Amino acid sequence: MAEMQGLMERLERAVGRLELLSAGSHRPPGDCGEVNGVNGGVAPSVEAFDKLMNSMVAEFLKKSRILAGDVET
Secondary structure, eight states: OHHHHHHHHHHHHHHHHHHHHHHHTOOOTTOOOEETTEEOOSOHHHHHHHHHIIIIIHHHHHHHHHHOHHHHO
16 A cells, blocks of 8 residues: 555656646747757747748738639638
């Protein structure tokens, strides 16, 4: 019985550590936080991709929905 109690305590400690790790890992997309003690922010390539998606690609998708048919798919 004491062995089972010891296992339960170890399991509870392990779950607690995993929950702490999980809580710290939820960040917005593109935000890598610190890597090796350096916080570089969002990479320029990610910013350029977002700009492209929110401008030309968004406009293309909007117009393709209007035309429908094969263009939409």
